[in-house]
Amino acid sequence: MLVNGQWQREWNPVQKQDKQGRFIRQTSSFRTRFDTSAITQLSRGERPYTLYVALICPWATRVLIARSLLGLEDALPIKIVAPAITDYGWEFSDFPGATPKAEVAFNYMHELYTLSDPHFTGRATVPLLWDNTQRIIVNNESADLLAILNDDLRPLHQSHYQLRPEQQRSEMEALNQRIYSQLNNGVYQAGFAQSQHAYIEAYTHVFAMLDELDNRLASRRYLFGDRFTESDIRLFVTLARFDVAYYGIFKTNRQRIADFAHLNRYFHDLIQIDAFAKNTNVEHIKVGYYSIKALNPTQIIPQGPKLDWFKYLS
Ligand SMILES: N[C@@H](CCC(=O)N[C@@H](CS)C(=O)NCC(=O)O)C(=O)O
Numbered sequence: 338m339l340v341n342g343q344w345q346r347e348w349n350p351v352q353k354q355d356k357q358g359r360f361i362r363q364t365s366s367f368r369t370r371f372d373t374s375a376i377t378q379l380s381r382g383e384r385p386y387t388l389y390v391a392l393i394c395p396w397a398t399r400v401l402i403a404r405s406l407l408g409l410e411d412a413l414p415i416k417i418v419a420p421a422i423t424d425y426g427w428e429f430s431d432f433p434g435a436t437p438k439a440e441v442a443f444n445y446m447h448e449l450y451t452l453s454d455p456h457f458t459g460r461a462t463v464p465l466l467w468d469n470t471q472r473i474i475v476n477n478e479s480a481d482l483l484a485i486l487n488d489d490l491r492p493l494h495q496s497h498y499q500l501r502p503e504q505q506r507s508e509m510e511a512l513n514q515r516i517y518s519q520l521n522n523g524v525y526q527a528g529f530a531q532s533q534h535a536y537i538e539a540y541t542h543v544f545a546m547l548d549e550l551d552n553r554l555a556s557r558r559y560l561f562g563d564r565f566t567e568s569d570i571r572l573f574v575t576l577a578r579f580d581v582a583y584y585g586i587f588k589t590n591r592q593r594i595a596d597f598a599h600l601n602r603y604f605h606d607l608i609q610i611d612a613f614a615k616n617t618n619v620e621h622i623k624v625g626y627y628s629i630k631a632l633n634p635t636q637i638i639p640q641g642p643k644l645d646w647f648k649y650l651s
Pocket residue numbers: 338350363364365391393394395396397426460461462463464477478479480
């Protein structure tokens with residue numbers, strides 16, 4: 338992480354814990370929204386912004402899926418880091434599926450943070466929306482980025498998807514919050530727990546939420562009926578990582594997603610949609626999670642699992 342703009346070489350996934358050994362995630366620091374001048378520039382064909390992402394990362398991937406669904410791929414170009422976090426944080430390299438090093442002006446993500454704020458203290462996280470002209474970070478919070486893509490950039494949408502329909506927003510936000518704390522972040526709480534108590538607590542939350550959602554999906558195609566919404570994207574990114582990585586490395590191993598009747602059906606439904614499949618990179622997910630040294634000191638990447646949905650990926 339960075340301390341007052343200086344990189345501290347020891348990268349530890351658990352920067353903060355509470356007295357019971359619970360992992361505490363840092364809050365995001367750059368929270369600007371787009372105004373109309375950004376829309377004007379983008380609709381003139383200018384490309385003043387770049388989205389920096391990691392394909393291992395569920396928070397970045399939820400933004401990538403929305404970007405693809407809404408037809409914003411051309412308006413918001415991306416740069417993809419290599420999947421394994423290094424002693425210097427996220428790195429740009431020629432790893433297959435990452436942006437070739439020759440196409441990026443930086444070696445590490447933390448360089449963008451110190452350019453933007455020379456005294457920045459905190460983790461150099463992705464996703465991050467970068468202003469190429471002013472060389473500053475616009476926003477590094479994926480929940481905001483989803484709102485920026487869906488709401489602020491509406492005039493540029495190339496599709497009719499309604500990912501945050503007005504009439505369901507408050508219900509969606511309540512469910513999103515529960516999915517976030519018990520499941521999206523819950524798996525990290527289990528994996529990065531610093532005590533048996535904190536691990537069991539997180540494990541219990543993860544499977545209570547998966548049971549609840551499996552039940553909910555018994556009678557609905559998607560979380561809110563026949564059309565998918567942002568809530569489905571938020572759930573999908575955790576499901577896509579579950580059997581491949583979390584089940585093993587984070588020890589959330591009561592059962593796999595493949596063993597839940599309705600969640601498995603639902604996941605297969607979504608993964609066959611191009612925007613979901615094209616932003617799911619199993620190799621990056623596996624290499625990324627299994628190279629977290631604190632959890633896997635040998636850095637050996639498992640060969641399996643082989644899952645039936647891999648056939649939908651190109
Ligand atoms: N609140 C952020 C969280 C982003 C985040 O935690 N990203 C992780 C990757 S999944 C990261 O970049 N970690 C680098 C680090 O912790 O040093 C968001 O949702 O955008």
